[in-house]
Amino acid sequence: MSDIPDILKRIVDYKVGELARTKADMPLAEVQARIADLEDQPRGFEAAIVNACGSGWTPIIAEVKKGSPSKGVIRPDFDPLETALIYQDNGATCLSVLTDEHFFLGHLGYLALIREQVSLPLLRKDFIFDPYQIYQARAAGADAILLIAAMLELPQLREFSALARELSLDVLLEVHDEAEMEVALKTDCNLIGINNRDLRSFVVDIATSERLAKLVPPGRLVVAESGITTRQEIERLSGQRVHAFLIGESLMREPDIGAKLQELVG
Numbered sequence: 001m002s003d004i005p006d007i008l009k010r011i012v013d014y015k016v017g018e019l020a021r022t023k024a025d026m027p028l029a030e031v032q033a034r035i036a037d038l039e040d041q042p043r044g045f046e047a048a049i050v051n052a053c054g055s056g057w058t059p060i061i062a063e064v065k066k067g068s069p070s071k072g073v074i075r076p077d078f079d080p081l082e083t084a085l086i087y088q089d090n091g092a093t094c095l096s097v098l099t100d101e102h103f104f105l106g107h108l109g110y111l112a113l114i115r116e117q118v119s120l121p122l123l124r125k126d127f128i129f130d131p132y133q134i135y136q137a138r139a140a141g142a143d144a145i146l147l148i149a150a151m152l153e154l155p156q157l158r159e160f161s162a163l164a165r166e167l168s169l170d171v172l173l174e175v176h177d178e179a180e181m182e183v184a185l186k187t188d189c190n191l192i193g194i195n196n197r198d199l200r201s202f203v204v205d206i207a208t209s210e211r212l213a214k215l216v217p218p219g220r221l222v223v224a225e226s227g228i229t230t231r232q233e234i235e236r237l238s239g240q241r242v243h244a245f246l247i248g249e250s251l252m253r254e255p256d257i258g259a260k261l262q263e264l265v266g
């Protein structure tokens, strides 16, 4: 997109070089061969959210997040597997795993590490601009990928979501404003994420979710993303056509992550 926020541009510029090195180490054919060897199918990220909604449970996608460009290190004693197990034991519906190394201190390897011991569906949280990364997500054990409307044009969004579906991965399509929502609704993605964080200013305003959720026709699921800190906010948004909540920092900052998650699940 022409007016892509600076931070996204910086991230993607860096990752283009990084991906070229990754591909040199492991060509696509090798990633595809790994996928052919996989024994289990993806675990239905979207279905888990639908099921939680259907049973009156608050679907929380809890994020395994050490840090971010806007906040620096959020949790110095970060342990991805331990965090994931705590999330599973305290009511998370799905997990989001940051796999970007350079900006978010994540790692692709966290997916496999967590998948071995945790049965919740996993979202690969990263900046996807090349089909290679979608194959890589599947090979690494993800059940869903994030696509960001601010950095992809409609034809790419369609192409990438079709490839994800071919690989049995679900897609969370992230938007931040009306124009991006309009594009998102031209795709067949069912899960629409509304990012409350403005990537230009880093200001977080959960009213963004309230405003944009109204534009989503019935039949699609809305996920409010970023800046959610209290049960009260979740209840407020639940009344506004928001179905699920993607939460990282307010969990990862707590000394007792499990207790905080229980409070948010309600």
Ligand SMILES: O=P(O)(O)OC[C@@H](O)[C@@H](O)c1c[nH]c2ccccc12
Pocket (backbone or CB within 6 Å): 063, 065, 104, 125, 126, 127, 174, 195, 225, 226, 227, 228, 246, 247, 248, 249, 250
């Ligand atoms: O830590 P928070 O404010 O609860 O936000 C989680 C998640 O929404 C945020 O990490 C995020 C939303 N969209 C992204 C895209 C890439 C990296 C990270 C993100």
